[in-house]
Amino acid sequence: MTAHDPRITVGVDGSAGSAAAVAWAARIASLRHLQLKIVHGLQIAGLYYGGGMTGIGAATLFEAVQADGERAVAEARALAASIDEHLVVVTELRNDPPVPTLIEESRHARMLVVGRTGRDGFADMLIGGTAAAVAGHAHCPVAVVRGTLSPGSGPVVVGIDGTPNSEQAVAIAFEEASLRGVPLVAVHAWNDVTYEDAFGSARILTQPESLEEGEERLLGQRLAGWQEKYPDVEIRRLLVRDRPRHALLDLSAEAQLVVVGSRGRGGFTGMLLGSTSQALVQHAGCPVLVVRPEPAA
Template sequence: MSAIDPRITVGVDGSAGSTAAVAWAAKLASRRHLQLKIVHGLQIAGLYYGGGLSGIGAQTLFDAIQADGERAVADARGLAVSIDEDLVVTTELPNEPPVPMLIEESRHARLLVVGRTGADGFADMLLGGTAAAVVSHAHCPVAVVRGTTRPSATGPVAVGVDGGPNSEQAIAVAFEEASLRGVPLVAVHAWNDVTYEDAFGTARILPQPESLERDEDRLLSQRLAGWQEKYPEVEIRRVLVRDRPRHALLDVSEQAQLVVVGSRGRGGFTGMLLGSTSQALVQHAQCPVLVVRPELTA
């Protein structure tokens, strides 16, 4: 991996979602004494090839897209500076599609932030195939900030904990975030007592639910072991529920200021963003969601 600069990078497109992402990223950069880079992919090159445009028509569209991009970046920069006038802010408007541009930016950033609002802006990227491409290849953690959320300023950090290795880095990042923010950490472990055994989806109720709950409690304790010693100042609140993970995490997001989850499935973020838990969080969480790849930390 390339050397990581002391900065947070945020992608903007002028939507309400990206505005919320800029505000969130600027506040975080200010608190962490990091630089903030604002980027916008113009994606103009394709207009001249196979788009049926040439001459004056193409130039007019080029100018309009350029102007929209410059306006989006200027507005984002103004918002960031209004949050902290001493914040070091840089901007860039490369003539590149958003996906490869953001992936390349993630090589040098400590955190990549994108916004989401409804069915526009980065929403299509996050919920479609291009979203999977961006997040599955990002070289740093990615935060998704929805423009309609009202995150708690004093709420805890929450982390989803499961039995796989993918949650280990999420736990590490969540403890660090809770420590830096000076808030409790809610460790959520949810399981379902129904399992599907074959390709036809035959359901089987697992026996001895009390024994299963003890096993799940033991698993959660094992996952948190060692972190309490490393972060003694962080108050840990354990949430152990027999439910689908997405339900438990969405409930916690109503009071949290950040939910941290690890990537899952084949292809890193690909499996995670196409899965029901992550997709539900990206679409409906009431606070920003930070997704961490197994091999990377913030």
């Protein structure tokens, strides 16, 4: 992957989604012989506002929040140990909100893992939530754990759009497929409508047959060299005339992991998590690994 510390970091909050993330992260750390770090950020912000709470009342509430965090971390540690008793596990309870805590932790991790939802129960409202915010700003690949989690079943799927960010996703996808011993499905989706500016003006491309040939060449170019580096990985190329999010969401129903860049071509500058990766984070049927661009040297 990238030149980060040899650890997998997982954010926990005591929810069912958090438990699934811990189990998945523990398996990944065990497979790679890496350390697992379990992190919980206390939701302290706002405890002292909106009700005139001061003194003993505020201190009692803080103690309750801290105890809740300690319980979440202890449960996560026990779950990780049940998956691999030899796994090296470290924990940290921080007096900072979850999102900035996890983004800071991502500076020192090979991969950051989060669950699909928190305690608030709004399963379909991830835009602006912990998962989307972390995936959009982290300094390392972020896995959002979704789906039924069937270890060892299904291929790894990677979305390819011809951008440098996509190239990084391809590199990680090959590594994941090789480590898991499963095929890699390389998906390049295209259509004959292209949006040329931020106002959404569109034009219809002519000669779709010749366009498809060009897209097929692009897919071949993006995979060139990787099969030589990973001869053990069976590659299945898939060129589809559709929106990328549609194709990847369909494939996620049978995959064990979908790997995607954080932003595709034509993205708006302010949208740090592109529309395709946002759709996958919200609706995919399996864990999604969002690859952020490498920082400039």
